[in-house]
Amino acid sequence: LKRLSTTPPPLQKAPLPSPPQFPIIGNLHQLGLLAHRSLHSLSLKHGQLMLLHFGSKPVLVVSSAAVAREIMKTHDLVFANRPRSIVMNKLLYGSRDVASSPYGEYWRQIRSLCVVHLLSNKRVLSFRDVREEEMALMIDRIKQSYSSLSPLVVNLTELFMSLTNDVVCRVALGRKYGERRFKELLGEFAEYLGFFDVGDYIPWLWWVNKINGLYGRMERVAKELDDFIDSVVEEHERGEREGGHEDFVDVLLQVQRENAASGSPIHRESVKALILDMFAAGTDTTGSVLEWVMTELLRHPLILKKLQNEVREIAGAKRTITEDELEKMPYLKAVIKETLRLHPPVPLLVPRESMRDTQVMGYDIAARTQVFTNVWTIGRDPSLWARPDEFWPERFMDSLVDFRGHDFEFLPFGAGRRGCPGIQFAMSVDELALANLVGNFDFSLPVGKELDMSEAAGITVHKKTPLLAVVTPC
Numbered sequence: 013l014k015r016l017s018t019t020p021p022p023l024q025k026a027p028l029p030s031p032p033q034f035p036i037i038g039n040l041h042q043l044g045l046l047a048h049r050s051l052h053s054l055s056l057k058h059g060q061l062m063l064l065h066f067g068s069k070p071v072l073v074v075s076s077a078a079v080a081r082e083i084m085k086t087h088d089l090v091f092a093n094r095p096r097s098i099v100m101n102k103l104l105y106g107s108r109d110v111a112s113s114p115y116g117e118y119w120r121q122i123r124s125l126c127v128v129h130l131l132s133n134k135r136v137l138s139f140r141d142v143r144e145e146e147m148a149l150m151i152d153r154i155k156q157s158y159s160s161l162s163p164l165v166v167n168l169t170e171l172f173m174s175l176t177n178d179v180v181c182r183v184a185l186g187r188k189y190g191e192r193r194f195k196e197l198l199g200e201f202a203e204y205l206g207f208f209d210v211g212d213y214i215p216w217l218w219w220v221n222k223i224n225g226l227y228g229r230m231e232r233v234a235k236e237l238d239d240f241i242d243s244v245v246e247e248h249e250r251g252e253r254e255g256g257h258e259d260f261v262d263v264l265l266q267v268q269r270e271n272a273a274s275g276s277p278i279h280r281e282s283v284k285a286l287i288l289d290m291f292a293a294g295t296d297t298t299g300s301v302l303e304w305v306m307t308e309l310l311r312h313p314l315i316l317k318k319l320q321n322e323v324r325e326i327a328g329a330k331r332t333i334t335e336d337e338l339e340k341m342p343y344l345k346a347v348i349k350e351t352l353r354l355h356p357p358v359p360l361l362v363p364r365e366s367m368r369d370t371q372v373m374g375y376d377i378a379a380r381t382q383v384f385t386n387v388w389t390i391g392r393d394p395s396l397w398a399r400p401d402e403f404w405p406e407r408f409m410d411s412l413v414d415f416r417g418h419d420f421e422f423l424p425f426g427a428g429r430r431g432c433p434g435i436q437f438a439m440s441v442d443e444l445a446l447a448n449l450v451g452n453f454d455f456s457l458p459v460g461k462e463l464d465m466s467e468a469a470g471i472t473v474h475k476k477t478p479l480l481a482v483v484t485p486c
């Protein structure tokens with residue numbers, strides 16, 4: 013028999029956590045420079061469904077239409093969650109927005125508010141004159157800078173970002189806010205949104221970005237943006253806004269009043285988070301489509317010519333294209349689709365997370381596995397697309413394939429419950445801008461300039477270098 017000891021055994025030191033197997037990275041896109049491209053190479057080697065480990069987190073990488081269908085259709089509910097993110101919590105009022113909110117009753121309410129009141133077809137149509145005015149301003153600005161004495165080189169990247177920002181500003185806040193600091197803040201905000209935070213994957217390293225000051229910088233940006241949006245909301249509440257359109261803040265305040273009366277109040281922070289979501293999800297993405305479409309058209313002058321013929325024939329001598337006329341421009345729509353296939357603005361979609369253990373294509377997938385769907389790779393899959401790497405809009409002319417989330421080989425806006433609710437909004441801006449640009453101007457590359465096709469890092473993928481073109485009124 014062993015004698016029972018009354019003295020407690022010495023405390024065992026807890027084993028130190030083993031060093032991370034995964035390199036500590038600052039930005040998702042440094043995961044082999046550009047994530048969607050490096051994940052593409054990995055999937056060529058390892059297949060269309062890969063399970064990686066980012067620190068302590070299992071991460072599923074989907075690179076085929078068949079697996080995407082399993083995730084976003086067959087098991088859409090299981091994968092309807094978004095992973096928790098320290099960055100989103102800091103920037104978006106504890107993830108009270110639609111895009112980063114975890115799946116559940118709150119998300120259902122706020123998404124429905126967004127879909128029914130802000131982004132419905134009827135509401136998008138009601139902003140038609142805002143879009144048409146902004147297009148006319150853009151065209152005038154270019155024409156006024158033109159002189160027949162020297163070629164006019166336009167920074168199209170800048171032009172498109174300012175266009176989409178102005179449209180979203182007017183629609184969401186009621187007027188344009190051109191102040192430099194506001195634009196800088198939105199720029200920093202967008203940059204932080206794409207940040208790959210090591211603390212989300214290796215929890216015991218949560219302090220790294222606190223110590224290096226990054227969280228502090230994010231909190232300052234979030235606070236400044238909050239002060240700004242607060243002042244805009246207060247201005248609306250005091251009824252100080254001059255005339256004009258009913259904007260998103262008006263709509264949300266109205267819904268807030270109605271809900272308060274019926275006993276289910278909407279918090280002020282939810283209103284502000286939704287407004288910020290419109291900027292976060294709507295400006296960069298919509299601008300990126302225009303940037304890539306013009307890049308491809310500069311590379312393919314015959315396609316540009318064919319598009320100009322279609323647009324100019326319908327516009328006639330007046331040149332200004334209205335939204336009604338877009339319906340008569342199937343080639344324009346095909347050109348935009350082809351751009352979205354080759355250059356999806358959000359190539360890995362917004363990450364999702366499984367809510368319980370499940371099976372995908374016969375493999376066991378644990379609860380809380382994060383999912384990246386590489387729609388960039390799927391859009392170039394040679395088993396689904398003829399001449400996959402070629403910019404060939406004709407492929408869409410007699411095809412029913414569309415980007416609304418039913419065709420899993422073409423998912424630039426995602427699909428299922430968490431699919432993008434802003435498709436109508438984005439397409440109405442992109443189609444009108446493209447038609448007016450190619451209707452009014454000829455485009456060529458500046459002499460001696462090569463087209464740089466490289467992509468910059470970020471959750472939304474832009475060109476690495478700004479797109480410059482010689483623009484000549486016709």
Ligand code: HEM
Nearest residue numbers: 110111293294297298362425426427430431432434437438
């Ligand atoms: C060409 C432009 C755009 C592209 C390519 C795009 C793409 C996407 C993608 C890939 C997602 C995630 C889908 C998923 O998880 O399955 C998403 C979500 C979202 N988008 Fe867009 N988007 C665009 C424009 C817009 C616009 C203009 C708005 C609003 C003004 C918007 C609002 C949202 C919101 C609120 C979500 C979150 C949905 C949720 O989590 O329930 N997007 N978008």
